[in-house]
Amino acid sequence: MEYSDDELILLFQDKNKSNYAFNLIVLKYQKRLYWHIRKIVITHEDTDDILQNTFIKALNGLNKFNKESQLYTWLYRIATNESLNFLKQKRMKYFLPLVDVEKQLSETLESDFYFNGDELSLKLQKAILTLPKKQRIIFNMRYFDEMKYEEISAILKITVGALKASFHHAMKKIEKCITEN
Amino acid sequence: MTTESNDIDLNKLPKDNPFDIPDNYFDSFYIKLQDKISRKESYFDRIIYILKPQLSYAVLLVFFIFIGYSSFKIFYKENNLIKKDYNNEIITSEILNINENELTDILCEENSQIINTNIKDEDIILYLADNNIDNSEIIEEY
Numbered sequence: 001m002e003y004s005d006d007e008l009i010l011l012f013q014d015k016n017k018s019n020y021a022f023n024l025i026v027l028k029y030q031k032r033l034y035w036h037i038r039k040i041v042i043t044h045e046d047t048d049d050i051l052q053n054t055f056i057k058a059l060n061g062l063n064k065f066n067k068e069s070q071l072y073t074w075l076y077r078i079a080t081n082e083s084l085n086f087l088k089q090k091r092m093k094y095f096l097p098l099v100d101v102e103k104q105l106s107e108t109l110e111s112d113f114y115f116n117g118d119e120l121s122l123k124l125q126k127a128i129l130t131l132p133k134k135q136r137i138i139f140n141m142r143y144f145d146e147m148k149y150e151e152i153s154a155i156l157k158i159t160v161g162a163l164k165a166s167f168h169h170a171m172k173k174i175e176k177c178i179t180e181n
Numbered sequence: 182m183t184t185e186s187n188d189i190d191l192n193k194l195p196k197d198n199p200f201d202i203p204d205n206y207f208d209s210f211y212i213k214l215q216d217k218i219s220r221k222e223s224y225f226d227r228i229i230y231i232l233k234p235q236l237s238y239a240v241l242l243v244f245f246i247f248i249g250y251s252s253f254k255i256f257y258k259e260n261n262l263i264k265k266d267y268n269n270e271i272i273t274s275e276i277l278n279i280n281e282n283e284l285t286d287i288l289c290e291e292n293s294q295i296i297n298t299n300i301k302d303e304d305i306i307l308y309l310a311d312n313n314i315d316n317s318e319i320i321e322e323y
Contacts, residue, residue, distance in 0.1 A: 023211055023215075026210070026211045026214060027211060030207055030210055030211070031207060034202075034207070035198065035200075038200055039200075044200075044201075044202060044203070048206075048210075051210070052213070052214050052217055055214055056214075056217070056218060056221070059218065113201075114200060114201040114202060114203075115199060115200060115201065116199060116200075116201045117195065117199025117200075118195070118199075120194070120195055121195045121197075121199040122199070124194055124195060125199060143196070144196060144198070178194075
């Protein structure tokens with residue numbers, strides 16, 4: 001039996017059932033959030049860490065969740081922020097300018113045990129990695145997850161117009177990158 | 182995949198997921214997550230348990246410092262008050278010992294320097310008058 005988001009929140013507010021409700025939330029959203037994070041940080045191990053941190057943050061914030069947004073929008077937002085913070089920390093940890101982090105991720109792709117795409121998939125992923133972080137996220141959500149612009153707008157708090165423009169530019173850059181390579 | 186002009190048709194690019202995950206990853210994820218949450222909670226409890234005595238000592242120390250400081254301030258204030266009273270006593274008793282005639286002589290002396298004692302001249306005259314001292318020369322002077 002699958003509960004709706006509102007039902008899950010109500011269940012969570014019952015102290016005797018909060019643990020059960022939290023587990024249901026994890027089971028409902030773990031896959032979607034995992035793949036969202038994975039496309040940003042590339043490696044499975046980093047994704048696993050970030051996903052756990054995302055749910056722990058969600059657990060700590062669920063009591064204060066004010067239903068201004070939908071539950072999954074809120075979870076997506078936490079996951080996105082955690083991923084971006086991870087990349088930021090990685091850059092600061094190794095004193096790398098942004099472009100080197102993306103280069104490192106690109107190199108990881110080729111040698112990653114858990115990457116099983118063909119040559120064209122590899123080219124596409126490398127091209128996506130050349131995009132600025134936020135543009136990469138917008139591209140992934142629109143292209144791979146096929147999310148509506150309104151949903152992406154609610155998660156990233158960017159206007160629909162800006163999202164459309166960003167996605168259009170991302171497509172152009174990727175096209176150019178793949179053509180050149 | 183490519184058109185005759187070698188332009189990439191982006192709509193024909195792979196949309197399937199090129200990433201893989203370990204077997205049964207999602208089946209065991211929530212168990213791993215619960216473990217992590219329990220460990221975090223117990224870690225936090227352990228920190229509190231270890232720090233509790235130190236925290237108590239710190240609070241006690243701050244409390245005693247506060248008591249000591251407050252006591253010092255009160256004592257210092259009282260001491261100052263006592264000093265003032267004592268000073269007033271000395272002044273009162275010395276005044277009683279002053280010889281009015283000698284005082285008159287000094288005041289009438291030429292080139293005498295009067296030290297500013299914050300006592301008004303009218304008060305001195307009034308005092309001499311109240312005590313039936315011949316003050317005609319003094320009044321003339323002032």
